[in-house]
Amino acid sequence: MVFDFKKEYKAYYLPARRPQFVNVPPMRCIAVRGDGDPNEPDGAYHQALAMLYAVAYTIKMSKKGDHTIAGYFDFVVPPLEGFWWQRDGGAVDFAHKEGFAWISAIRMPDFVAAQDVAWAKAQAAIKKKLDCSAVEFLRVDEGPCVQCLHVGSYDDEPATIAAMDMYTRAHGCTPDFADARRHHEIYLSDPRRVAPDKLKTVIRHPVRAVEGAAASAVEHGSVVDSVAADATDGLPTGFGACIPMPEFTTIDR
Structure with missing residues (x-):
């Protein structure tokens, strides 16, 4: 059965339409940092998303190739996430998106290691002709x-x-x-x-x-x-x- 983070961890991905407190455990994510308006056509944000999905799906589909990931199980690629602030250090200002700074991220299963991310970045560069060197592998502690x-x-x-x-x-x-x-x-x-x-x-x-x-x-x-x-x-x-x-x-x- 394919593992789906949204279904297995509903407290973090499917909350109520009213505020609730939550203690969020550490999570592993692939991520790209950038700044600027996310709505800019072909801008840095859209390029970041292309990199993230290329790496995420390369890891997911590793089961069909020669790269063996210890502890691998099939999974639904989790939802895209974003951490946002203003470049000047202020709170998020939706009226001035050109001043946004951001980290876009996709959660990875715990079996994914740094060498697997490095492999996926290299594979994406070869197969998709996409430079994914900006992709980082981060632990997020909220x-x-x-x-x-x-x-x-x-x-x-x-x-x-x-x-x-x-x-x-x-x-x-x-x-x-x-x-x-x-x-x-x-x-x-x-x-x-x-x-x-x-x-x-x-x-x-x-x-x-x-x-x-x-x-x-x-x-x-x-x-x-x-x-x-x-x-x-x-x-x-x-x-x-x-x-x-x-x-x-x-x-x-």
Whole structure:
């Protein structure tokens, strides 16, 4: 049976259409860094996507070739993901996309190693005539986050983000954006085939607990004590107290 991350890890890929907290475990991703408007025809963003999918599908289809990957199992290539910020260091500004900086990524199964990514990049260069040298292999450590399923145009995301921020602060936490903690989107729909008002996007933001605020929330009964929960309507004990840094770490083996 083909492994599908979306079905096996619904807490991370199929959240509710209302904000929820989630403790995100470390994940391995192939990624490309860049900047500029993602809507620019044949721009850096579209080139990055071509590289990522070429490498991802080369790894998936390795089962039909001579390259053996230890522990391999067949899998559905996971959804495209993106980490976004402004080049000037500010929060994501949808009105000034030309100032975007981004990391585009696709999750990989844990059996994928650095040498497998290097092999896939070389194969893509040979078979697809595509320079994939910009593709990196990263470990992504997000840890405590708030997330929500956004349905609609990408330009309408600010309303969903506002609801996430309100929920976060109401539960004794605060957004925790930093150099390695970014606005995160997971694209469940193909914008080439789905109308803008029906696009499904997971929006995820890093958060941390505010000292004293979380305790106050507990006293008022607004927090659920659920350490083991992956995603919860309340705040797991100790949530946001320890932030894993850095978020993006190169995998070299």
